[in-house]
């Protein structure tokens with residue numbers, strides 16, 4: 521049995537009886553799945569699996585403002601209202617949540633990793649709904665476990681922050697996940713191919729910039745870089761990064777956007793990447809055919825305004841799944 525794993529309440533989405541694909545909404549066509557069902561066989565074709573990571577413990581430990589524990593529910597509510605554009609063949613399952621208010625961040629991350637591994641084994645593409653950015657370490661572990669030991673997992677992170685802080689004093693939290701991945705890669709004597717898009721200089725200390733400068737496989741573009749460069753030039757950087765990589769994990773921290781577009785995040789931003797530009801770049805990454813899973817994290821409903829942040833998160837999922845369904 522998978523630990524800390526709970527199937528969704530079937531009444532969660534407004535499931536109408538409209539199965540006309542021209543008028544149906546996501547909430548009508550999303551199907552439920554119990555990953556503990558031992559009779560499940562690998563699925564054919566392109567299938568997506570939503571899973572919620574209901575924890576913002578890492579944000580709390582990192583002294584951030586909590587609330588992202590409610591992110592999965594808020595994103596689902598927005599997803600449910602979107603029109604269905606994925607046709608007849610593609611299926612979207614909602615397999616439920618990783619949840620456990622009394623469990624440690626590490627325990628929940630380990631449980632998420634097992635669920636992600638199970639999804640990959642069943643040929644379901646994971647879409648994890650955060651949760652704080654502690655989501656990333658669990659998601660990464662699960663994808664890594666589904667690869668061969670000699671295969672490398674590259675990471676692209678849309679984020680205002682590097683999240684590369686040392687954790688020897690604090691323990692793991694929402695700001696340390698990528699440092700943990702870095703350290704583990706080092707132990708395996710592998711480099712850690714890590715590209716961060718949307719860094720805000722005023723939100724990262726010089727220690728982190730120095731750490732990145734000394735780490736050959738880590739690259740980044742600041743939000744201002746992206747503004748100056750524009751779509752074509754950013755895609756060149758991404759293509760260079762993806763060259764020689766076969767397996768990519770994509771994580772989107774909603775604080776890569778400014779408060780105007782994403783007010784409901786743990787760490788609110790005055791500057792940020794333009795959502796239209798981010799969307800084009802995300803579609804370009806998805807079109808590489810190398811994504812093994814992606815997540816949208818740090819949606820914090822108690823701080824949101826009119827669900828703008830949850831809606832933007834759902835919108836990104838809408839467009840990303842379209843591209844992923846095309847590349848198969």
Ligand SMILES: [Mn+2]
Nearest residue numbers: 680681773775
């Ligand atoms: Mn962040």
